[in-house]
Amino acid sequence: MENRIRLSIAKRKIGSILFGLLVAVLMAIFISPFLVMVLTSFKTNSDAFTIPVQLLPRKWVFENYPAALSAIPYFRYMGNTILITVISVIGHLLVTPMIAYSLSKIKWKGANIISGLVMATMMIPITVTMIPMYKIYSAIGWTNTYIPLILPAFFGKAFNIVIVRQFFNGVPNSLIEAAKIDGANEWQRYSRIALPLCKPALTTVGIYAFLDAWSDYLAPLIYITKPEMYTLSLGLQQYMSEYTVDWSRLMAAAVVFVLPVIVCFSIFQKNFVQGIATSGLKS
Incomplete structure (x- = not known):
């Protein structure tokens, strides 16, 4: 034994x-x-390509960071990126839980069909809708504006809707019914009962929305051509000329670009993991 x-x-x-x-x-x-x-980012440009490769810099060059931030209008691009990101996150956090709640807790004809169609849209590649969407925005006159980058957030994203819907499916119907018996209308049942319970799922949606908007490269590349309206993802291209690339400064700028993402995830890591775990509850 x-x-x-x-x-x-x-x-x-x-x-x-x-x-x-x-x-x-x-x-x-x-x-x-x-x-x-x-x-x-702490190496010289020549030191970055030494053979054999050395992980640590031979000489630590701290001047790469101020030089990188002054080589392009970095903070202007950061301001543009912050504006787009903040509005996009607000849009997702406003719209996603309302759509998810209606598909999960409100009994209406066709809810299951719409839920299936929402999930089906996740299989459509972005390249399929890219040209039609550009033609629509161009015909309206919204190119060289931030509207094409922000507006989709206020219509919800299928992946985020599915996450929050699965979370709402795990909320006991007895809570909703008890509030209904007490005289609460549908909006009160949503805003006072269901919404406060889904904070972990909303944190997950907020982080995903932040990452999508902050690091988006394709959409700004398609709709923005004015240099003063560039986002950081587009602005980093300016470290690349036709013949050379200033890799050390580019890496320094990229480190600063990534820092807000690391800070955001570090702050909301606990809720993010909880939201991912609880959104897998049975429907």
Whole structure:
């Protein structure tokens, strides 16, 4: 009996060690590009391509950061990006839970069909709708404005709707029915009962919306041609000339570009993980 217990404990320890090694290897794989980017930002441009490759800089060049931020109108582009990102996140957080609640908790004819169609749209590639959407916005005269970058957020995104809908499916109907018996109308049941319960799911939606808007490259490339309206994702291209690329300054600018994403995720990490976990409840 004692031998079995010892063997079981030994197996658990070995399993924990193997799991820890696996996590460490995966972490190293995922963090290595970011680590290379940070270290390259402190190198000279020639030092970035030395053979054999050296991870650490031979000479630490801290001037790359102020030089990178002054080489282009960096803070103007950051202001444009912040404006688009903030409005997009607000749009997603306003519209997504309302759509999800109507598909999950309001009984109306065709709700299941609409839910299926919403999920089906996730399989449509962006390249299919890219040209038709550009023609529509161009005909309206909305090119070279931020409207094409912001407006879609106020119509919901299928992936976000599915996440919040699954969360609402896990909310007991008895809570909604109790509020109905107490005389609460549909809006009160949504805003006072259901919405406060889905904060983890909304945090997940907010982070996804932030990442999409902050790092979006394709949409600004299509709709924005005026340099003063560039976002950061477009502005970073200016470190690339026809013949050369200033990699050290580009990496320095990229590090500053990524920092808000890291800060956002660090602050809301707990709620983000909780939202992902709870959105998988049975429907």
